[in-house]
Amino acid sequence: MRVFWRNLWKRHEARVGGIILSLVLLAALFAPWLAPHDPTAIDLSLKLQGPSWDYPLGTDHLGRCVLSRLLYGAQVSVGVAVLVMGVTMLLSLAIGLLAGYAGGWIDAVLMRICDVLLAFPSLVLALVLAGLLGQGLFNMILALILVQWVGYARIIRGLVMEARQRLYVQYARVAGTSPLRIMTSHLLPGLLPQVMVLASLDLGSVILSMAGLSFLGLGAQPPTAEWGGMISDSKAYLLGHPLLMAAPGFMIVLVVMAFNLLGDALQDSFDPTRQGGELDGA
């Protein structure tokens, strides 16, 4: 494990990504202490002010402090994305393990469901689900999980089917270990590295789709501070106050890029034969 971390640290993608993410996570955690103002305090006499000592990034159309909203927004944007990814992965692991290990009709039924769901463009499906369930943060989370699990379940199933043939699993079966125990204590540990890579590679895209849905008005509802919603709020003031638009989007780009960098680096460290990541090339 020590070697793994050292290898990871050697890659500068991992260093850059890791540092950015740690900073953002710290900012999100300590937002109540770092933020100079209440992110939802409305004061129309202070609306649309430029940067000043009191308001380092100015104020929005309702006189709320942009910096404070960015800091609290990190809690929602990054926190919820991590939550979505965590639940999605648990669900995909359960379904993938079940389908891959049980095989037979269970596998056939689950995989046909996956086939059908994969035929839909995921952004559109998430939009429909979030829209039909009703606007709100919880419904958006639900919609994203329902859309995301499919692809991972499929990959995990493939990995399980491969692992099932291995001798240590065969041996456990002969020794009379219960299927549940084989899945949890023999198959699961081997899957975790790949699952971690998948999760970190895609966390960025989860943040992007979340912000996109919030931008359209689904997802986090006002007055909650959320980056996608902040972009949407500021579109009417684009001409006079471009900073209102630029700041939240810049944070999204920064965090998504950090996750992509870290994901690529993780992938390389787990699999030394692979040189470079998805965007990195040979």
Place this chain on the structure above:
Amino acid sequence: MLAAASLVTFLLVHLVPVDPAEAYLQASKIPVTPSAVAAARMELGLDQPWAVQFANWLWRVLHADFGFSYLSRQPVWQEMMTHMPATLELTAAAICWVMMLALPIGIYTALKRGTLADQAGRLFAYIGASLPSYWIGYLLLYAFALRWNLLPVTGSGTFAHLLLPSFTLALGHIAIVSRLLRSTLLEELNKPYVLYARARGLHERTIFWRHVLRHALAPVVTAIGMSAGHLLAGAVLVENVFAWPGLGRYFVTAVFSRDYPVIQCYVLLLTAMFVGANLLVDVVQIMLNPRLHAVKGGSRR
């Protein structure tokens, strides 16, 4: 496949906690009273068993009859068709951008591997893949339309209107495709046939442009084809930024007003195009690569 997809589309609306009859009344601005709900249920055929409803719905869908929009009371299919050309135009233009920019960037960064230009390409790829399309859309709008007055702000019609939205839509895909081309080119350059061609004394330029590039293009064609589907879906966000009168904007309005027939029609239509694009990629793939002729039907995915 599409039959199963249509079942999901049908169920989507019926598994959601809000009754279609109530949604219909709200969208039509009729007060929601128990008697009105009952009447709407009769009118929409919601009093029949699910299986019958589905069979009826499927039968009508096969005849391109998606019913009437709750909001405008126009036939959904006709409205879809009036919005369709704008979205197709936007997507086609975005694909042009991808081909025009991603191919040269990919080739250039592969040839100049390890140089500053290559590093810049790498940075561009990382940033491009992390950009929220609607955000960059607004920034481009600010710079080109509001600040410098070079291009029209929103709407559609002329070529100048098309430039910003399509570039916005294409940007992320340009990053991914150019990087993919670079890595496949470098992979191909290491293959034995290149060494053989060099041994035959062929000019470096001939080797690269005639042989290597041709092989490296196959996965790129796949990527562009697959991105066509994603571009169609991604148009939802971009159309809302630029007030582009396409399917995506129509659909988002429908989602907010719970206009179920429109939602169903859009989802089914887009899924059909998505699947169609992927199928087309497979066909082109076989045409490009003679080795796949032998295993006809052996899908690469």
